[in-house]
Amino acid sequence: MSISKDQANKAASVNLDDDEPFRPGAPAAARPPRTAPGQLMDLQGKYRDAQAAIERLEKGGNAMELPLSRIIRVPGRQRPLTADERAELKVNLDVNPLIHPVVVLPETEDGYELFSGYNRVELYEELGRSTILAVVRDVPADRVEVLAFYANLLAPSLPDFKKYEGLKARQVETGFTLGQLSEESGMSTSSISRLLKFETLPHEAIQVLEKNPFILGATAAENLAKATEAGRGNLVIEAVIKLAEARLLNTANNKTPRFTEDNAVAHANGVKPAAAKATPLPPMVVKQGKSHFAKLVVRGDQVTIKFSNATTSAGEWAGKFESFMKSELVKMSELD
Template sequence: MSWMKQQAEKAKSIQVTQEDQRKATETAPAAACTAPGHLMQLQATAEKQRKEIADLRIQLERASRGRRPVSRMHEVPGRRRKLTPEQYAELKANLQKFPLANPVVLEARPDGDWNINAGNNRVAIYRELGLEEIDSIVTDIDPADAERLAFFSNLFAPSLSDYEKYWHFQCLQDEADALTRQELAATVGLSDSHVSKIFAFEGLPAEAKEALIEKPERLGAEAAAHLAKAAAEGRNGAVVEAVRRLVSDAAFTQKEAVRSVQPQAAPRNIVGETLVVKVGKKSFCEITTRNGVIGVRLKAETDRVGEWAKEIQQFIESRLASKD
C-alpha cells in the first residue's frame, strides 16, 4: 500500500463526536469567504504538510554530500517542477553567476547512477552550461517517501499551475491502489471541491492536454471546466484549437478561449420594413420581408390571388432577363 493510501485510511478512521463539533464551532474561526482568506487557508495547509515531512528533511541533512557528475543523474517523471520560460531563464542566469545555494537531492539506483528527487531544473541547467558536476546529497529515503517529498514540494509551490496539480493527482490515481478523489482530498488537505475543480482538465481532449505540456500555466481550472463542458457537447475541435492558441499566442486570453468554443447563437429573424401599396386612400396590399422571404398580403381583390402571383412571377423573370 502506498503512503498516499495509508494517509487516506488514517483520515477515514478519524471520528468526530458531537462534543468535538460543538467545541470546533465555538473556537474555530469562520470559514474564509474572500480570496485572501482562501489563500491563508491554503498556506496553513501547506505549512501543515511541511511539518509532516520534517523528518524527511532531517534525513537529508544527515545524507552524504558532495559533487557528482550530472551525466549520471536521471529525471523521474512527476518530480520536476514546471517553470515558465521566464522563470527558467532567471534561474539559469542566477546559476551562471553564483554558486549553487542548495544541493540537489538524489537517491541511489541499482546501476550505480542516481535518480533526482529534487533539483531537476538545476541539473538540466548545469548540463546546458556544460558543467559536469553539481553539489548534491544522496539519501536512502524510501522511494515511496521520496515520491511524497517531491509531491508536496511541488503541490504547494506558489508557481505550480492547476494543470500540473492535475497531472500530479492523476499520477497518484494511476497507482495500483489508487485513491478516490475524496481520499485524495483528505490526504493532501484540500477540499473536495478544490480537487474536483483541478480534475476539470480530465475532460479535455488528449490533443489539448498534450498542447498544455509546453505552457501549463496558460490555462486555469476554471476555464478548463468550461472547455471540458464544450468538449462533452461535441466541440472537441474548437477546444483543441482554443488551447493550442492559448499556448502559442500570449495575447489570447482564457476568457476569449472560452467564448471561442461556445455554440453559435441562432440567427435572429430580421424583419424589414412593411411596404404598403395603395389605390387612392385604400390599402391594396402589404409587402413584407423576413430572412430572404418576400410576402404579399392582398387587402383587395383577394379572389385574384393566383393571377397576381403569376404577374409577380412574370415581373421577376422580365427583370432577370433584362440583366442578361
C-alpha cells in the first residue's frame, strides 16, 4: 500500500469536528468509484465511518471535566456551521448534558491541544461555562494535521470555499499534484481542479469569501474565474460583494436571497439577468345581476374590455372610462 493511500485510509477513520448526531454507516468501498454519483456516495460512506470512529474514541476511557482555559485551539481545524446549524447546536448544548465529550491530545506545558469538538468548546464559552467534558487520546504527531484536514473535508456541509482552502494548504504543504491529491482524498481530479479555481479570483473577492464561505459554490466560482481571466475582475468583485450583502440581508429577514449565484455570474459577464415574468392577473368579470356584462383582461400595460352583449355601446362606455380616469387624476394631483 502506498503512503498516500495509507494516509487516506487513516483520514477516513477520524472526524475532527463531529458536532452532529452520529449516524454510523457501512464501510466505504475499497475501490474508488469512477462516476460522480458513485464518488459522492463513497465520500458520504467515508464520512459516516469517520463519525462512527470518533464515537468510539469518545466512548473509550474515562472522561473528565476539563477547564476551557486549558484547551488550546489550532486555527483552521474548526468546521464552519451555517447560522441555523450554529443556533440549533447552541440551544441543544444549553438545555442538554454533553453526551459525547470533546477529544484532546495529551497534556503539555501549555495545556491540552483540541482534536475534536471545536464548535462545542466555542459555544460552551458563549454559554458561560468554565469546563467541558473531555477525553484524552494519543494521536501520532505526524498524523494530526492530515487527519484533521481530511476529516473536515469529508463533512457534507463543508462549504466549497473551505474545501478549496484546505486542499490548497495541503498542496502547499506536500507539493502534491492534482493526481496525488485525488489519490489521497478519493475526490476526482476534475472536482479538485474546480475547487482550486477559487485561487484565481481577485484578492478582494477572496477576502469577502473568507468572511462569508457559504455564499459561493465551486461551479459558480469556476465561471467567475473565467470572467476574471477575461479582464472583468472588477465586476467579479462587485458580484461577490452583492452575494454577501444579499445573504446578510435575507438571513436577517429569513428570506431567500434575491441576488443568487446565477445573478453573480451574469453580473460578472456584464449580462443583465432576464427579468422575472410577472404573474398574469386572472380575468375580471363584471356582472349585471346574474348575467355577465363584461370581461376585463390585463396584459402588461394594457386593459382589454369585452362586452358580453353586442348591442352594448363600446363608445359610450369609453367616454365614461375617460371621465372616470380624469376625475381620478384630479384627486391624485390634489394629494400631491
